[in-house]
Amino acid sequence: MKSYDVVVIGSGTAGQTAAYALEEQGFIVAVIEKSPTPGGTCALYGCQAKKWFYETAEAVSKAKHLQGLGITQPPEWSWEDVLAQKNAFTSKIPDNAVNGLQGVDIDFIPGEARFQDKETLVVNGGTVHAKWFIIASGAEPMPLPIDGAENMITSTGFLGLKELPEKILFVGGGFISFECAHFCAGLGPKDGTVTILEAGPRPLGPFDSEMVELLTEASRDAGIDIRTGVKITSIVKQGDGFKVLTENQGDFQADLVVHGAGRTPDISGLDLEKAGVEFERRGIKVDASMRTSNPRIFAVGDCAATIQLARVADKEAAVCADNIIADRKGAGKAQAMVYDNVPFLLFTYPQYGMVGKTEDALKKEGLKYYKSFGKHVGWPTYRRVGMKHAAYKILVDENNMILGAHILSDNASGLLNLLRTAMMHGVSAGDLHAESLMTPYPSRESDVVYMLKPLIE
Ligand SMILES: Cc1cc2nc3c(=O)[nH]c(=O)nc-3n(C[C@H](O)[C@H](O)[C@H](O)COP(=O)(O)OP(=O)(O)OC[C@H]3O[C@@H](n4cnc5c(N)ncnc54)[C@H](O)[C@@H]3O)c2cc1C
Numbered sequence: 001m002k003s004y005d006v007v008v009i010g011s012g013t014a015g016q017t018a019a020y021a022l023e024e025q026g027f028i029v030a031v032i033e034k035s036p037t038p039g040g041t042c043a044l045y046g047c048q049a050k051k052w053f054y055e056t057a058e059a060v061s062k063a064k065h066l067q068g069l070g071i072t073q074p075p076e077w078s079w080e081d082v083l084a085q086k087n088a089f090t091s092k093i094p095d096n097a098v099n100g101l102q103g104v105d106i107d108f109i110p111g112e113a114r115f116q117d118k119e120t121l122v123v124n125g126g127t128v129h130a131k132w133f134i135i136a137s138g139a140e141p142m143p144l145p146i147d148g149a150e151n152m153i154t155s156t157g158f159l160g161l162k163e164l165p166e167k168i169l170f171v172g173g174g175f176i177s178f179e180c181a182h183f184c185a186g187l188g189p190k191d192g193t194v195t196i197l198e199a200g201p202r203p204l205g206p207f208d209s210e211m212v213e214l215l216t217e218a219s220r221d222a223g224i225d226i227r228t229g230v231k232i233t234s235i236v237k238q239g240d241g242f243k244v245l246t247e248n249q250g251d252f253q254a255d256l257v258v259h260g261a262g263r264t265p266d267i268s269g270l271d272l273e274k275a276g277v278e279f280e281r282r283g284i285k286v287d288a289s290m291r292t293s294n295p296r297i298f299a300v301g302d303c304a305a306t307i308q309l310a311r312v313a314d315k316e317a318a319v320c321a322d323n324i325i326a327d328r329k330g331a332g333k334a335q336a337m338v339y340d341n342v343p344f345l346l347f348t349y350p351q352y353g354m355v356g357k358t359e360d361a362l363k364k365e366g367l368k369y370y371k372s373f374g375k376h377v378g379w380p381t382y383r384r385v386g387m388k389h390a391a392y393k394i395l396v397d398e399n400n401m402i403l404g405a406h407i408l409s410d411n412a413s414g415l416l417n418l419l420r421t422a423m424m425h426g427v428s429a430g431d432l433h434a435e436s437l438m439t440p441y442p443s444r445e446s447d448v449v450y451m452l453k454p455l456i457e
């Protein structure tokens with residue numbers, strides 16, 4: 001039996017972040033990975049990989065908006081070339097991940113781990129013992145109760161397509177479908193169709209409903225057909241393509257059907273019961289220190305019942321590592337995870353993002369709030385790029401402290417970050433307005449003064 005201070009299950013961003021942090025503090029660490037391509041979802045099939053498609057799709061969409069405003073020719077693009085760039089990046093990830101870990105004497109163990117008991121894992125038929133375990137096993141596409149669900153490809157399959165066919169249909173109206181649909185709108189065949197079928201009454205449920213309507217409008221203008229309240233019953237093969245049958249909205253033909261209907265924690269093979277680790281449908285139950293119901297076992301990243309985002313995964317891993325370091329010193333809890341100011345951003349064109357509360361949530365909670373809201377904003381920064389759908393919503397409390405910020409814009413990420421920093425440091429909307437007068441001008445970020453002006457006391 002091999003014995004370590006800490007064994008990490010999963011070599012994704014969460015697992016690696018925790019492993020490196022603990023190794024630096026002198027812990028003897030091993031990382032176990034079941035995939036033949038170590039390195040995790042973000043780098044190989046998620047955030048990083050998809051961003052190669054985003055950059056070109058954004059450039060093409062921007063050029064399309066600028067036609068008649070200075071651009072005279074519709075742009076040409078090559079999905080195949082973008083794919084080659086993405087593959088050149090991702091092909092190096094597995095070796096880099098393993099070499100990086102081994103380079104600092106972290107043991108890399110290829111194989112699938114499962115718990116034998118509260119202190120032991122089984123891997124490759126042998127056992128591994130550790131004082132602490134960190135589960136960082138990620139998530140996988142949610143199994144759907146649809147006949148012929150196996151006819152869908154996943155986002156991983158989509159990001160590996162050699163070419164985009166003419167008719168693409170996405171099941172689910174969440175992060176993955178919106179982003180990939182925008183990549184299709186930017187980089188797909190010129191006369192292609194892109195459809196999103198969402199089961200709920202509106203897409204992007206956790207986001208602000210008024211802002212989602214505006215993103216939906218922008219997406220429809222980009223050529224994406226978005227249907228809501230759709231009850232899909234089955235997906236059947238038909239010729240070279242597929243027929244998607246619904247209970248209430250007829251049938252849809254497509255060359256390709258993509259799963260964008262949620263990701264579920266990858267924990268079913270871990271035998272968590274044997275380790276005394278409690279879990280629910282959304283994932284492994286953790287407290288604010290990322291500790292599970294077994295005090296020697298932590299869970300971080302997409303497998304935990306928290307939020308499925310890469311930098312949330314990294315922060316959880318850092319908090320978990322600090323708490324293991326505190327355990328060793330007998331110092332108790334070192335750091336607690338706080339999710340109040342997590343930014344969410346869709347890499348669509350325009351980008352859409354939010355931080356803090358939605359207006360829907362404030363209404364539901366009965367909290368008093370004030371808002372500054374603008375849609376189809378015609379400021380020069382937007383007129384120059386031909387963007388018709390820019391919008392913003394900033395929500396403040398009675399003391400003018402920012403409760404939520406929602407942005408539909410190119411570079412919404414930069415604007416959100418500015419507003420998020422103010423929220424985290426307790427800067428009021430009035431003070432942020434005064435301090436933002438001297439942001440680099442004229443930039444997207446300098447527009448924040450127009451957004452905040454109605455909120456000046
Ligand atoms: C298409 C797509 C786009 C995304 N875009 C963004 C984005 O723009 N921004 C953002 O913040 N987030 C994005 N995400 C989410 C982000 O990728 C995840 O939140 C992040 O990768 C989670 O990291 P993780 O380390 O928890 O899990 P993962 O990176 O999935 O790593 C888990 C690892 O554990 C391994 N494993 C599982 N079970 C076992 C076992 N029993 N034994 C051994 N190994 C095991 C798996 O093989 C895997 O390698 C995106 C996700 C997808 C799918």
Ligand SMILES: NC(=O)c1ccc[n+]([C@@H]2O[C@H](COP(=O)([O-])OP(=O)(O)OC[C@H]3O[C@@H](n4cnc5c(N)ncnc54)[C@H](O)[C@@H]3O)[C@@H](O)[C@H]2O)c1
Pocket residue numbers: 144145146171172173174175176177179197198199200203204205230232259260261262263307308309344345346347
């Ligand atoms: N930019 C980013 O940060 C980014 C990008 C991609 C993915 N992600 C992460 O990955 C997670 C998974 O993404 P996702 O888009 O798969 O999930 P999601 O939870 O964002 O959206 C899933 C959508 O599918 C709908 N749905 C579920 N079952 C359905 C069915 N049978 N028919 C039609 N619609 C159905 C849901 O109502 C929901 O609106 C996200 O929650 C997010 O945390 C983040």
